[in-house]
Amino acid sequence: MNNKIEWIALDWGTTHFRAWAMGPGGQILDHVKSDQGMGSLKQDQFEPVFIQQIEPWLAGRTNPLIAFACGMVGAKQGWIEAAYLSTPCTPPRNQQLVEAPTADPRVQVLIVPGLSQDKPADVMRGEETQIAGFLASMPTFSGVVCLPGTHSKWATVENGTVKHFTTFMTGELFGLLSKNSVLRHSVGGRGWDSSAFIGGVKLSMETPEQMGQELFAIRPQSMLHDLPANEARARLSGLLIGMELRATEHLWSSNDVCIIGDPKLAEHYNRALGFYNCQPTIADGDMMTLGGLHAVAVSALEQAS
């Protein structure tokens, strides 16, 4: 198998490491993942972790293997800093890759830079590659790309260019509130209730200024009125996603929208937007990451050959 591997796709974020062995025509030959995210590594640990994870792919090869990487691995605290490109700009291309220092001659690692915006100040690392993957498949798309997650991004895209983007702490707030706040006693488990979710979205859309009290209210409603945990959990998610939708209404109410992300989370956003008569298209986050790295890899490997 190993001589069929043409390149490695590497998505290395704060809390995860994921690598794919890519064959001809974008075929996935193998896949490894681990929780050795950049957040827990010192600079000199990146190469050993990388080699350890992908070592089986190196055996018996005659040529060095190139990895194309995106995510926080290119942050200042990562393997090597891949300085941001400034918006408005096209998603990163092969000429803008930054090579990580490696001692092992069997590998080369090229990192995709993130995007930054001057006013209002904002940054992304990883999502630019998903946008690149999306634009590789939909080159004429004009509209808004929503990338839900720990730090959700909303990017306006026109003529293949990222014009502007905004970040929301929605996912991180959900994690903190559901695991570390007093609400953890009320939203336990992994249950879900669709109408409680939409109820939360509506509350935030209609009265965003009530956010602070609506969040706490989940606790006494479970104590005094036996609010079930799955309803409480879905309401909390709806309140937070609703705040994000309230702030981005000017974007999704009058533009084509594509949601790129984890399928389950994307479906929550889709449901909430659908309630307000917005019909987004949905693209799988991992596939868009691979698509973006593929676009970069193909042009880099063509240039090199």
Added chain:
Amino acid sequence: MNNKIEWIALDWGTTHFRAWAMGPGGQILDHVKSDQGMGSLKQDQFEPVFIQQIEPWLAGRTNPLIAFACGMVGAKQGWIEAAYLSTPCTPPRNQQLVEAPTADPRVQVLIVPGLSQDKPADVMRGEETQIAGFLASMPTFSGVVCLPGTHSKWATVENGTVKHFTTFMTGELFGLLSKNSVLRHSVGGRGWDSSAFIGGVKLSMETPEQMGQELFAIRPQSMLHDLPANEARARLSGLLIGMELRATEHLWSSNDVCIIGDPKLAEHYNRALGFYNCQPTIADGDMMTLGGLHAVAVSALEQAS
């Protein structure tokens, strides 16, 4: 000294234990505190912890000593549940105290019940005693009492009665965001910047729907534009307090307001309200707790004698 102690004031919350040895006329004879909050104790540990803390006050006494207690010690997971009184109601009186089970004949422990509200569902434990202390000193007050903290409360008070109250997660959100979120890299230290604080308050008062993005924006502003940590910290606090003030504007814009709390935190609220031409009076939180327990103790001890 010990025979001069008339009763013990006990403020026992989720994360703290504080007891005062009270003498004639409300004089404070001694004071102990510890971090043995109810959140870390099982039911059978309350009496041993209590005795250990106040044991020096028991030596050489001829009469048993009564402690009047408020806070989460009276929650279901506390020493014994002191069932909530339902609003509208006057603050708890001595007839409504609940006696905790004790094996040691030298002490008796009476717990003040909290308040609950049916619609919208809400609860308090500890703040009702501060309101009682405030009303003991200002019996004719009509208006709004603001009790900032981990879970800030806003209570409307009329003719000595708590009519209604609302809770906000302001303090808990500040703690989670400044210590556990990505913002921790930007808001470190204990610094403060008054104009950044007011800037945050204004943002939330004027555009509460932008909250989600304004919170995250602190991070890229410190990364790209070198926003100093003290400004970032004060802005974060201002954004969160501003959300609370936006939601309570109908209360503070047209009523007398008293802030009861930690002096430093109360001063932040005072500054923010003052910016909007509201001039609250300020009362010290500990003094109000002692005042509330004193009011209960005096009438209970009179009745007993």
